[in-house]
Amino acid sequence: MPQFDPAVFLPQIFWLVILFGLIYLFIAHSAAPKITRVLERRQDRIASDLEEAERMQTTAEQVRTDYDLAMKAARATAASMVAQKRNAIKAEMETEYNQLSGELAAEAALAEQKIIVARDKALDDIRAVSVDVCQDIIQTVSGLDLDEKIISVSVNSRFDMMKETANG
């Protein structure tokens, strides 16, 4: 085998030392640091991006919390405003109702009074007529000519009873 010929040893070792030394120096001082830099920069970039994302997420969460709180406060305010308004309207309505019902009651009482007066008057008119009618009927039927006063007493008692019944 040519590998075991001692004549080939020295030149190979000589060139191996030189060329291996050369590539070692190149890698140690140029290539490896450059790759390290690139990898570190990428690592840093990824780390900083993640950090940024985390920070943004925190901010977003903060905003969300703030929004929720604001929403809650606004709802509470709205509810209290609605309640207040409702109470105010209720009170107003009650006042108006009372006032109106008072007026109506007064009017009704007045009207009732008028009705009573009108009815009494009507009854009195009818009574006057009734006495005449009764006198005529009695005369026609029985031929008796009764005194207006006697008839009047009877008719009056009837009408007083009717009035009493009407007035309750």
Place this chain on the structure above:
Amino acid sequence: MVEGPLAQFEITTLIPITIGGHDVSFTNSSLFMALAVLGVMFFMVAGMRKGSLVPGRWQLCVEVCYEFVANMLHDAAGRDARKYFPFIFTLFMFILFANLLGLVPFVGFAFTSHIIVTFAMAIFVFVGVTLIGLAKHGFKFFNLFIPKGAPKALLPLLVVIEIVSYLTRPISLSVRLFANMVAGHTMLEVFGGFVVALGVFGVAPFAFIVVLISLELLVAVLQAYVFAILTCLYLNDALNLH
């Protein structure tokens, strides 16, 4: 004259040089060393030219090699070994390119199939690792030869075995790479000869060569890896005594 399957390992002088009466000629072996060096340089310079944040394909290849070796070193030898990373990285890339260049059809020459080359690298690793261990731990470094929890009676024998196995490390390290490369290239040469000799029926050994070439590609990468990881493990022994 018919060349044997071992003729491919012949060293031919390209530029004769002598220094102080010693022959240090630039040979085909030196040429492929230079090609490996230029290949590694080109691979890295061209790959990292832009050094972009988002790597392209080539840059990714370079980064994968870097991270592969860095993880291997970290897993095998821990954090203290970081400063030896450039050496391990160089070793891996140099042997990888050497092995792969050896597989180029017709012109390829694998200088890792020369025992003197692999042995020179192995002995350098061996001496370097031993010196690192001695510098770090002083005499305590020799505790390495005393296996943990061994019975006292067996200790003398075990220490002798440990020392012998430690001293044979450069031999096993260099021979493993050398033998793998020689075996692969010899096999390819032999079956290549069959292809020519069998004429039409040469199709069969040719198909076999296709398979064998893929295997040799695997071996080329694997042996570079094995050389590098064993170096890492030796470094671990020296840095972190048990």
